[in-house]
Amino acid sequence: MALPDSQLYAALIDALPDPILVVTGFEPGDLTGRRYILANTAARELLRINADEGLLLSAVRDPVVLETVDKALFDETDAEGAYETSGAQSKSLKVRGRFLGFGRDGARLALLTLHDETEVRRVERTRVDFLANASHELRTPLASLSGFIETLRGHARDDATARDRFLGIMQAQADRMARLIADLTSLSRIELDEHIPPRGVVDLGLVVGEVVEAAAPLGAQRRVKLEWKSCGKDTHPVLVRGERDQIVQVAQNLIDNAIKYSPDGAAVRIEMQSGLTDLGAAASPEGTPRLSLVAPDPSSETYAVLRVADQGPGIARQNLPRLSERFYRVDGQKSGARSGTGLGLAIVKHIMNRHRGGLVVASAEGEGSTFTAYFPLAGVPESKA
């Protein structure tokens, strides 16, 4: 077996995925004596340095890192710390220092390794945020429920009209909680499967037609017309890859939203189109700000498109990027009659993501909103005329 030469060692250290530095030091008070004499590629990228030798302070000045280095250098012990880089892409790193011995010039040497824990932290944080949000959302209707119960047991005990009214409100709040829990459950289920591509084949026109039919009573109740136009000649079914239930959910959420935000007497247009390859081509009215909430993989897929357009108040440009955020509502909490769970679009986004599809919103204040969902077609039949 040939012994690896020093060049190989150097290449090896350079290729290690975790950032590694070798630091020298002479005495505790001598800051300029602390230099890094080796920094692998990962370290140079992380600390944005372009030499593999230099003043330690020019590479990193975080007090925790410096302390870790000092402990390793001068106490000759192993030391650990947590370091968070600043900037837009802040990273959480675990810092470890280890005393290596003395160099030829009598300098103390220490090894500094940084291990990226950003992903773990991020997952932790989203979970905490999510729990906080979810419980906050549940607390509002719950507080109102218990408030009314208290009133009903107290001075409204014998007031029949008040009792009826309160029970009505309580029912609405209970429904709201039920909806929220249903949405949360389906969201977590969708997330679990997000990285498993759907296997079924679905006739998009049929599904959307059913959803439109089911939504008709709600539309009538809010005096909103639903105009459903499938892709014209009802010849071929438009087959897309996907899971039926989830596509139903996409159509339902988009249509429900459109109805919810439509004024009295307005119309919601629901259209379908097939055989699109260029996502830009499926444009809504020219000039309105548009933003893709889910961008499909750039591939040569052909897509079927479901477009839902309302004549509602529209969405201001600065709110567009936040639309698919969980629990985000453009008009805040006080949406009253329009109270949704704030999860609808988040669910749509995750489903579209799983289906390798796309979701684009185009909207301007006062001009209504158009949501366009792209589904990859399931093997386009050649005979299509």
Add this chain to the structure above:
Amino acid sequence: MNEHIVKSYEDELNGLSAECVRMGGLAEAQVADAVNSVVKRNQDLASAVVARDDKLDEAEREIERRTIRLIALRQPVADDLRRAMAAMKVAANLERCGDLAKNIAKRTLVIIESDPLTPLTRSIERMGKLVQGRLTSVIDAYSRSDLERALAVWSQDDEVDEHYNALFRELLTYMMGDPRTITACAHMLFVAKNLERIGDHATNIAEIVHYEITGAEMTGGRPKTDALQA
């Protein structure tokens, strides 16, 4: 043979700048932890920030001592004099940043007594991130003598002001909406004000870096939006 290590003049100057950069790291950490303590409602972190402020004060005194010693013994001129003066002035600005961070942490201790104001803390977090970014950039500019970077920090002050104005309005709506939040909101207002002032110190440091490198003062007005007119 002289047993003592006689450091060269150059070494002394480099040591001074290094000490300044180290202090910058401390100040950055203080600001970051102070903002985090507000956002995460973390009492321990807030107390730690308050306790650690001494280190910054000590670092400033040390830099001042060294600068005075250097001026007295070496009588630096031109570039060297500017470097020495810059170190002292940067240290003074960093020390102020530290004080403001400590003040934020102290307010955290009061704010966490009342109910959390989630959307507000998010705005504070955004503003905090922005200010931290500016502080980091400017200390980077100082430690690498990067004039362009310093200029970039100097000319982008209005962004912080805009955040401050937005937060100011947000706080007003909260206080008008629910008087019970006034205590927490008033403290939040000072937190935002402190962050804004940390941003101003970053701008000051950018000016010092410019002077250190070029020997000329910054000219021309900075872009500025007036908080009071908002």
